[in-house]
Amino acid sequence: MNADQLYRDSIADKELFWQQQARQLDWYTFPETILGSDETGYPQWFPDGMLNMCYLAVDRHVAKGYGAQVAVIYDSPVTGQQQKYTYAQVQQEVAKLAGGLRGLGLTEGDTAIIYMPMIPQSMFAMLACARIGVIHSVVFGGFAPHELSVRIDDCKPKVILTASVGIEGKKTIPYMPMVTEAIALSAHKPEHIVHVDRKLAGIKPAKGVIDYAALVAAFAPVPCISLPSTHPLYVLYTSGTTGKPKGIIRDTGGYATALQFSMTHIYGAQPGEVFWAASDVGWVVGHSYIVYGPLLNRNTTVVFEGKPIMTPDAGTFWRIISEHQVKIMFTAPTAIRAIKKEDPEGLLVKQYDLSCLRTQFLAGERCDVATLDWYEQHIGVPAIDHFWQTESGWPVLGLQRGVEQEPIIRAAAGKPIPGYDIRVFNDNGYELDAHHEGYLVIKLPLPPGTLTGLWNDPERFKRGYLEQFTGYYFSGDGVIRNEDGYMFITGRVDDVINVAGHRMSTAEMEEVVAGQPEVAECAVVGIEDTLKGQVPMALVVLKQGVTDPEQVPAAVVQLVREKIGAVACLKEVLVVQRLPKTRSGKILRKLIRTMIDGKAYQVPSTIDDPAIIEELQEQFALIKK
Template sequence: MQIKSLEQYEESYKKSIENPEQFWGEVAQNFRWRKPWYKVLSWNFEEPNIKWFEGAKLNITENCLDRHLEHSADKPAIIWEPNDPEQDSVTLTYKMLHEAVCRFANVLKRNGAQKGDRICIYMPMVPELAIAVLACARIGAVHSVVFGGFSAKSIADRINDAKCKLVITADGVYRGAKPIPLKDVIDDALIGCPTVEKVIVLTHVRTPVSMLKGRDVWWEDEVKHVNAVCEAEEMDAEDLLFILYTSGSTGKPKGVVHTCGGYMVYAGYTFSNVFNYQPDEVYFCTADIGWITGHSYIVYGPLSQGATTLIFEGVPTYPTPSRFWDIVEKHKVNILYTAPTAIRSLMSFGDEPLEGKDLSSLRVLGSVGEPINEEAWHWFDEKIGHGKAPIVDTWWQTETGGIMISPIANVTKTKPSYATLPLPGIQPVLVDENGVEIEGNDVSGNLCIKFPWPGMLRTTYGDHERCRQTYFSTYPGMYFTGDGCLRDEDGYYRITGRVDDVLNVSGHRIGTAEVENAINMHAGVVESAVVGYPHDVKGQGIYAFIIYPNHHQDADLTKKDILQTVTRVIGAIAKPDKILFVSGLPKTRSGKIMRRILRKIAEGETSNLGDTSTLLDPAVVDEIIEAAKNKQ
């Protein structure tokens, strides 16, 4: 299954394009199935309707746990590194993880969970988060993990959309030196969530919490009432595995749906190949399990391949900016997969945090979440990899389920800031605005994929039409990624950024409409428009142009109030970095805000704004430019 040379890559790629069903059928043989498929693939992108491994029966946890027990029972499955470096790390072998998952699966059953129920998970980066995810999959329940930084309103929206029956959370979490009360946030969220029957609470930071009789139970108490024997539920390849909410260009988050069979095959195949994972290596992905990277490349991908995956609770700069390097040295990490935002942040501290650190165990480096800029690429290569560890700069999305375009470690020749070549089975195309394919090299356009792959989304939960509209209607017969892309003279791909109204802040996608809706909830705000602008650390920052007639009274306090509103509605992750109060916004005569103009102003490029004469009030642009200059 592993590609070892460029010739082998070219051979695999050719086969995957010419005979995709045979190719993926052979890859899938490397997994454990209870019943084989009668058809590898049936699809059409019009509806869309995609089915992989039809008729096959399986349980993904048997592939992540049970099948490793015969030969690798005592091999470390998860190494947990806590927030506090003074605290001991924890290692769970495959046998221990299997027992913990079976035990907690029985806890879920004891609390009324059944196959097909949706379960919301809002937890710190602790081993129990992975255990909860796998326990849901074990019994055929659908997990919806919500990132620990989201607000009560954001959680409530997600719980209600999926009609979740249970919530799994913890008393709190440490972010650096600061304890954050997770249970309190859940309590606020659940005021408006009628479908939730039970809340299971893990003790983690020992902060006082309110426990509601009949609804709330302690994780530690519940596991005492069950044993560690739990037969895995038989699932159809196309049964739901999880829902993961992602920001859209409308204000409402959309629940991306992934299914059991295809997702498992794709996550496992891409993990094994992209990172060239070798037995007994320690693999460290610094993402949060609340995002797709954590689902595919902390939990399902590595565990399906019998890997040792490291989970880190803390942040890269606490208690010092050496924390990542201390973890690499302590656990002899071989593969490090992180985000450009983290790299840029650590770069800013200079070389001192690296002094005396032994990073010689590192064999492969990876980057995820956004295109990595050249400066950060070179620093990562020279200072962390010492020129010996290839960087796999991976491009993919929540919707794709796994890595799509990326170098294969020690196979593909890398190029700074390029995702390089598509993986086997992936057929990228560049199209112009009219959907006409742009052939040849040294060209750029909108990135689409013209053939299905096993890890792709199947629908958006409860709203299939939204899935069709968002991903399959812009360019009929193709999946539209929403990204702009160029293909250079070598046929290498480089992602140039979003072409829709979605921002990429620290590798996390945030819809402009979502932020605008939150700002507009503030009592004094008349209207707002949000755009992205280049940010030294985050890649993209959020710039908000706000009409607020009475802001002169106390502008600083007003800004703080607006930031507080955004934090309450979405979470701190969506707070604007810059706020500019304006008297009007550049609109067309039909009332559409010209974000293109605001983006240029935010970037400081005011000399070439294009034709503004068609605007409803062209004078407003000069006013905004003047206000922006005075603000600098």
């Protein structure tokens, strides 16, 4: 069967298709109902099935005789450490940590926050939570205490699992002190903090903090418990247009089914092969393709601590591929662009034998053709772009490399993946023909593995995703389809920007910028960047009587770094006299973006004072010079 036929089958009879895929898993109770609905009427997959994600990812492989296979390769060039864990060793580590969490009083349905660097204990913590039905919420370590505090108050964890420090290049990131500060800022106070002492930088845990190693040593291992398919595996926060992060809820059975399907059909991974997603467990890529996806498929997964240019040299990626015999790699285009910048002639590539690498996947942002050309010229394997979201949990658009070698079309994100009934709509909900830009929408029900709601906010879930077009999921992305079914993502249509593959809310940044005492009003927009794809720029109007306006931009940058974190990448702050607004007072952010990018624009008839445009045009022209 070819890829197009497989896709058609998945749309023609969704229940039969996903029933067949679900049989690839080892369920405690196989579902009799394949597609049901929750109390609100929203679709639910496999609602009466019983299973456990940790069992599927770890224990079943040990039970089938694969305990000696390497499950995890930890490679940390920033600390000079390497360590390998077999499936049997992972099972023992996870089962004892799960016993420790249960000893602290955590039970099925409780929540835990994991705020750690890229170390094996971060994925052990995720699996231990899954083992006993605790809902985990991993928070990216690059977020500042304020952002961590927001998530603590929303998901109300009984425990926070963290580490003493993380290492990024020559910088030491003090995780434990940031956790202490975040809890001080939070209304909710977790009952316990569990701390991995990395014995680096002299940072010690605060009084009353539980040592991770001591906790694991003190408790006996516990088995996996049987959980409903609909039990939330995790809550993962993503940026929203209102500024407040959205807690994406992921179920267990649908997610496991979708990830197993994707590993074999999309990525073409064979059990036993080494699969490397060069991301972080704090993002959805890390959840799906560092932890759960590869382990479900009995692959060896790489946990990489560091960034390609912040590690000893730009050849680190190629060293890891060669040394660990990586067959399939997955990263964001930003990483490849950074390596290309440091090694434009590909000289470092020639130092390593990369014959093991079969396919390179790219996601998180659009990849420019020049970067694709550089990669294929110097690496010599297909570089395949594909598209998905935190909300989807696994690819929406791509190519099914495990089914057939479909042609790669430059700049395209691929074709719809089985299960996603994708349409291209205009503002009025009419479907558009090929070569017309519109909204990417997906007919309900979404396939298994996609979000099942927002944590503690069902109304926001409906309002943000389901009300724009009745019966369809609204992705928030623009798209163009060609006559062969390939789709080209044109970018977000809301105020969320894509910084190096990470979604960041400009509304959230505006809240922080507006908190600077000298700022009267502000606008934050995403502008094009050759390395990161997009970066934010802030335009600020100062209050009357500010005595030292030249100091304001640096103060704003520092404030955003303190409140959100370096991941926001806000470095450009422009002091302006006025912001372009409609007569009703709405700031014209799209117009600002257009002007900054130097594209043609028209002054809207709703604007109060067209002279503002001329003022801003002059300032943007100076920036470009």
